[in-house]
Amino acid sequence: MSRAAHLAVLGLALLTGFQAHAQADKIARLQPIEQSPLQIVTTVNFVTDLVQQVGGNRVQVEGLMGAGVDPHLYKASAGDVRKLQRAHLVFYAGLHLEGKMVELLERLPKAIAVTDAIPRERLIRPPGGFGGQYTYDPHVWFDVTLWKLTVGRVRDALSKVDPPGAAYYRANAQAYSRRLEQLDAFIRQQIARVPAQQRVLITAHDAFAYFGRRYGLEVRGLQGISTLSEAGTRDVQQLADFIVQRRIRAVFVESSVPRRAIEAVVAAVRARGWTVAVGGELFSDAAGNPGTPEGTYVGMMEHNTRTIVSGLLGRSL
CATH class of the missing domain: 3.40.50.1980 (Nitrogenase molybdenum iron protein domain)
Known part of the structure; x- marks a missing residue:
């Protein structure tokens, strides 16, 4: 050094x-x-x-x-x-x-x-x-x-x-x-249900790096770690190419981030001849409504986990 x-x-x-x-x-x-x-x-x-x-x-x-x-x-x-x-x-x-x-x-x-x-x-x-x-x-x-x-x-x-x-x-x-x-x-038990090659988590912004590191998923976010940054056309196209190359089945929207950027990715993927579904909505920078299971930290994390596993497997749990 x-x-x-x-x-x-x-x-x-x-x-x-x-x-x-x-x-x-x-x-x-x-x-x-x-x-x-x-x-x-x-x-x-x-x-x-x-x-x-x-x-x-x-x-x-x-x-x-x-x-x-x-x-x-x-x-x-x-x-x-x-x-x-x-x-x-x-x-x-x-x-x-x-x-x-x-x-x-x-x-x-x-x-x-x-x-x-x-x-x-x-x-x-x-x-x-x-x-x-x-x-x-x-x-x-x-x-x-x-x-x-x-x-x-x-x-x-x-x-x-x-x-x-x-x-x-x-x-x-x-x-x-x-x-x-x-x-x-x-x-850990739920994520293990997803075959290793399918463990790719794509979301609106780069909020899930710790989740990926701990539980063994490759993570891609369209925006940076802060939603102050905005995704441009090049970001959308590059992510669409990645999805098609990896034959990824699902991407995810977030409760605290507008859907339009992820919807643009879905459209760009479709234009390339591949279909990717919106696998569900994840709670990222905020939990759910008070009085609901997702309104607590534990409930938020359980919801996210089930949504991710279901989306990546392409079936309801």
Whole structure:
């Protein structure tokens, strides 16, 4: 390794260590709050679900972003800012998922990024990076073993501001961690039903890299990791060529991303003499509606898994 490259790696390591330390200090600086239930504000709805799972009846959680909301594009309103300021604690995903709210959240002492619990060496950071603000791919929840690490961070923050509830939060965190272990096993078993050569997942934007790495699928996204980027005609044509060459049966739309780009790919494939189906709708940057199975993180992941397996096999499960 050249001296310049060595210094660059060292600088990145120091910066990453500094950022992790700074975020850890956020929890250390939290003060106990003598009020029940705790008033919590969250950003994306699967973070809302995470906090509810750990906090149980000792917290009251309000999420800013509901089903179908794209966190890459979401802008905080004046009302959102007031909610953030009044909350006892704020939990957000981090890794710049909430792209237009990053500066606001990072400046807020009581705002905790749940993904800071994940060692940076386990994050996806291809050579050259993603460009722009994304040093790492933020879509870590698609690897259940990584998302499980966030449970402890929520537990620790809640316990710090509510010491009498520490044992309760610890029990909830342990129970939910066991449920996530079961979920991880379920996904691995279901994906194993698809022949290896058919395990190609094509979606509207590049949100499923962690899912592919953990569960053994080749993943292609028409757009980049952020929906701020737009797919052009060349992107559509190249992806259509890939689908025809690999004889892929299904592509997938996403609940928080417009369908038109994937529909353009389907049309381009048809023009080449091959037929590819829309295998179903996946939840990517947002879970489903409250009160539905897909409105929880576990339900979202189970739905996605069944939809992917069914689409790739070309039959209902």
